[in-house]
Amino acid sequence: xxxxxxxxxxxxxxxxxxxxxxxxxxxxxxxxxxxxxxxxxxxxxxxxxxxxxxxxxxxxxxxxxxxxxxxxxxxxxxxxxxxxxxxxxxxxxxxxxxxxxxxxxxxxxxxxxxxxxxxxxxxxxxx
Numbered sequence: 001x002x003x004x005x006x007x008x009x010x011x012x013x014x015x016x017x018x019x020x021x022x023x024x025x026x027x028x029x030x031x032x033x034x035x036x037x038x039x040x041x042x043x044x045x046x047x048x049x050x051x052x053x054x055x056x057x058x059x060x061x062x063x064x065x066x067x068x069x070x071x072x073x074x075x076x077x078x079x080x081x082x083x084x085x086x087x088x089x090x091x092x093x094x095x096x097x098x099x100x101x102x103x104x105x106x107x108x109x110x111x112x113x114x115x116x117x118x119x120x121x122x123x124x125x126x127x
Contacts, residue, residue, distance in 0.1 A: 008060060015057030022050035036093055044086035051078055 026046025033039045055075050059068045 012057045012061040015053050015060065019050045019053030019057065022046055022053065026050060037090055040086055040089055040093070044082050048078055048082045051075075 023046060026042055029042035029046065030039050033042060052075050055071050059071050062068050062071070
């Protein structure tokens with residue numbers, strides 16, 4: 001029985017360490033990326049995955065009882081709420097940020113075809 005407990009212990013440690021490493025990568029990404037939408041995407045992904053992994057480790061460490069069920073419900077809530085809240089914040093940023101158009105360019109299919117034709121013509125002129 002002691003061998004099973006040690007295996008369970010190492011599985012819990014692996015989940016907790018992997019979840020914490022996701023958190024540290026998230027912190028690095030938030031300070032590394034320049035634009036707010038990039039920062040928001042890495043923060044939302046890191047929160048969802050990091051908290052989920054840490055809670056899974058705690059669920060395994062706790063065993064199967066009511067507390068484990070509550071932690072499972074927290075994971076389900078986070079997996080549902082975090083992407084929705086990130087999407088709403090991204091839409092707010094997109095609608096209110098005047099400098100966003102300088103950082104990203106949206107074009108129609110016709111504009112993309114015209115640009116590709118112009119690049120093809122300029123490459124033919126260089127040859």
